[in-house]
Amino acid sequence: MSCLGERLTALIDDELxxxxxxxxxxxxxxxxxxxxxxxxxxxxxxxxxxxNAVPASDGADDLPSGxxxxxxxxxxxxxxxxxxxxxxxxxxxxxxxxxxxxxPARTAAPSARPRDNRPGARAAGLTxxxxxxxxxxxxxxxxxxxxxxxxxxxxxxxxxxTPAFDRFAVEHALTTGxxxxxxxxxxxxxxxxxxxxx
Amino acid sequence: xxxxxSTACHRRGRRRILIAGGLAGAVALAWGLSGDPGAAxxxxxxxxxxxxxxxxxxxxxxVPYQGRRFLTTWKGGRSATSRVxxxxxxxxxxxxxxxxxxxxxxxxxxxxxxxxxxxxxLDLLTxxxxxxxxxxxxxxxxxxxVVEARRQDGxxxxxxxxxxxxxxxxxxxLIDATGHPVVTSGxxxxxxTLPAQGGAAPRPGRTRGSSVDAPAVTEAPxxxxxxxxxxxxxxxxxxxxxxxxxxxxxxxxxxxKRRGWPVPDxxxxxxxxxxxxxxxxxxxxxxxxxxxxxxxxxxxxxxLDTGAxxxxxxxVRHGRTVFCRESLRRWAVAAADGYVYTxxxxxxxxxxxxxxxxxxxxxxxxxxxxxxxxRRLASAADPFN
Numbered sequence: 200m201s202c203l204g205e206r207l208t209a210l211i212d213d214e215l216x217x218x219x220x221x222x223x224x225x226x227x228x229x230x231x232x233x234x235x236x237x238x239x240x241x242x243x244x245x246x247x248x249x250x251n252a253v254p255a256s257d258g259a260d261d262l263p264s265g266x267x268x269x270x271x272x273x274x275x276x277x278x279x280x281x282x283x284x285x286x287x288x289x290x291x292x293x294x295x296x297x298x299x300x301x302x303p304a305r306t307a308a309p310s311a312r313p314r315d316n317r318p319g320a321r322a323a324g325l326t327x328x329x330x331x332x333x334x335x336x337x338x339x340x341x342x343x344x345x346x347x348x349x350x351x352x353x354x355x356x357x358x359x360x361t362p363a364f365d366r367f368a369v370e371h372a373l374t375t376g377x378x379x380x381x382x383x384x385x386x387x388x389x390x391x392x393x394x395x396x397x
Numbered sequence: 398x399x400x401x402x403s404t405a406c407h408r409r410g411r412r413r414i415l416i417a418g419g420l421a422g423a424v425a426l427a428w429g430l431s432g433d434p435g436a437a438x439x440x441x442x443x444x445x446x447x448x449x450x451x452x453x454x455x456x457x458x459x460v461p462y463q464g465r466r467f468l469t470t471w472k473g474g475r476s477a478t479s480r481v482x483x484x485x486x487x488x489x490x491x492x493x494x495x496x497x498x499x500x501x502x503x504x505x506x507x508x509x510x511x512x513x514x515x516x517x518x519l520d521l522l523t524x525x526x527x528x529x530x531x532x533x534x535x536x537x538x539x540x541x542x543v544v545e546a547r548r549q550d551g552x553x554x555x556x557x558x559x560x561x562x563x564x565x566x567x568x569x570x571l572i573d574a575t576g577h578p579v580v581t582s583g584x585x586x587x588x589x590t591l592p593a594q595g596g597a598a599p600r601p602g603r604t605r606g607s608s609v610d611a612p613a614v615t616e617a618p619x620x621x622x623x624x625x626x627x628x629x630x631x632x633x634x635x636x637x638x639x640x641x642x643x644x645x646x647x648x649x650x651x652x653x654k655r656r657g658w659p660v661p662d663x664x665x666x667x668x669x670x671x672x673x674x675x676x677x678x679x680x681x682x683x684x685x686x687x688x689x690x691x692x693x694x695x696x697x698x699x700x701l702d703t704g705a706x707x708x709x710x711x712x713v714r715h716g717r718t719v720f721c722r723e724s725l726r727r728w729a730v731a732a733a734d735g736y737v738y739t740x741x742x743x744x745x746x747x748x749x750x751x752x753x754x755x756x757x758x759x760x761x762x763x764x765x766x767x768x769x770x771x772r773r774l775a776s777a778a779d780p781f782n
Contacts, residue, residue, distance in 0.1 A: 352770025362739040363680075367676075367680075371693035375743065
């Protein structure tokens with residue numbers, strides 16, 4: 200510790216009133232140890248100031264951005280397709296921080312996302328699937344019922360009939376100009392006379 | 398390069414004109430070749446001979462006669478003959494009596510058919526055959542004009558003897574391609590004296606000279622029910638058959654077709670539909686002819702009761718079963734798609750079979766079948782049913 204104590208630090212920080220400052224400076228002129236310590240303090244202070252000047256900081260960069268957190272959360276829920284490069288503002292200077300890089304594109308369709316800020320892909324997929332199941336089910340039911348109806352409707356419940364040969368024979372004869380009598384086929388008593396041909 | 402767009406366009410246009418011209422030429426050629434083959438044949442037919450056949454229909458209504466008629470069909474070297482006594486009174490009709498005592502009646506209104514020639518069948522005859530006049534001949538002791546119908550190859554298909562004095566057809570025979578007779582019919586004896594009036598009393602319940610040309614009743618008491626369909630082997634005297642056929646006009650036929658009834662216009666062997674009637678039992682009677690041979694197809698709704706067809710020959714072709722039997726006439730019975738077809742003809746058995754096999758498969762229209770099935774399913778699922 201130097202002879203001047205706290206007053207040396209106050210001198211470096213330029214916090215002494217003028218009378219005190221003269222007295223300290225007079226002491227420094229005669230005390231080499233205190234002079235060396237004052238130089239050291241000044242160097243350290245200058246170095247600290249230089250460190251402080253490098254980042255043009257406003258304090259906000261110290262925390263992760265909301266977008267970054269959102270993306271972290273969504274990574275656990277569902278795979279998010281890679282952001283198209285067009286949405287990342289290609290004209291942005293490289294030195295700019297990544298803050299709100301894809302924000303405008305993500306909020307372009309806010310209605311697709313649920314209000315609880317959960318990722319929308321899963322809910323939309325579920326709705327789509329449900330609709331697809333409905334359509335497939337309805338189609339299956341329709342085709343099944345149609346096929347069953349077609350199969351069941353195949354055979355008519357028609358009565359069994361025996362042709363009225365005797366009547367048909369007479370009616371045939373009427374249109375051909377022959378005597379409208381029954382065919383011997385249907386009339387055993389009216390036996391046909393079978394004779395060898397010429 | 399092939400050329401500018403305008404030349405390509407020209408070329409395309411020219412090609413189109415060429416194609417259109419070619420098509421028109423082809424159509425004209427096809428029309429010229431196939432147009433109406435009957436027209437050329439009609440031109441070769443002897444108008445006088447055709448006139449004789451036409452006047453025979455008129456004579457059958459006009460000329461009084463009594464005599465014996467026969468119908469003989471030939472199968473190989475054997476023949477089957479049916480004989481009846483026929484008495485015609487102009488203005489009334491023809492009464493037939495078979496040897497067994499069964500009687501038939503053909504009113505004058507449809508007597509034109511009795512010559513086997515109506516305007517329609519005569520048209521078919523001249524379309525499919527060449528009709529020529531031959532030298533007069535003598536038959537039953539009377540002079541007769543002879544008319545022949547010839548096939549395209551010149552062979553004789555039919556021969557007709559028409560009474561020179563009255564114009565009545567006395568004898569008719571159909572001949573197959575090998576020169577053998579197939580069907581022969583006509584009079585074995587005839588007298589042109591007026592028959593005794595006692596046998597010609599008008600039938601009760603029938604209008605004389607009615608424009609309805611179908612009703613033909615046998616000597617049955619009025620109001621007698623038609624015999625049951627199972628009467629194939631029924632009582633010998635089947636005179637209790639009451640027949641009433643109602644002609645079906647083109648509109649009625651179209652209606653039947655729309656309701657799914659199979660009514661083909663053509664059948665194998667140039668057979669063309671020339672007449673359709675609804676017969677008493679509910680069957681539709683379709684008459685086909687090529688001008689000479691006649692084929693009747695009776696179509697009934699239902700399934701075939703094969704129990705009544707014992708003794709019939711069974712033939713299966715292309716998945717269709719046809720029951721055949723030859724008697725005086727040739728019969729073929731088939732069933733398909735809820736219809737039973739009975740084919741009867743005087744032509745050879747092969748014709749009957751060919752027609753039976755060719756009858757259309759007429760499955761129900763898709764929506765009809767679907768609707769019927771849906772109704773059945775609904776009634777099966779109905780808990781209150």
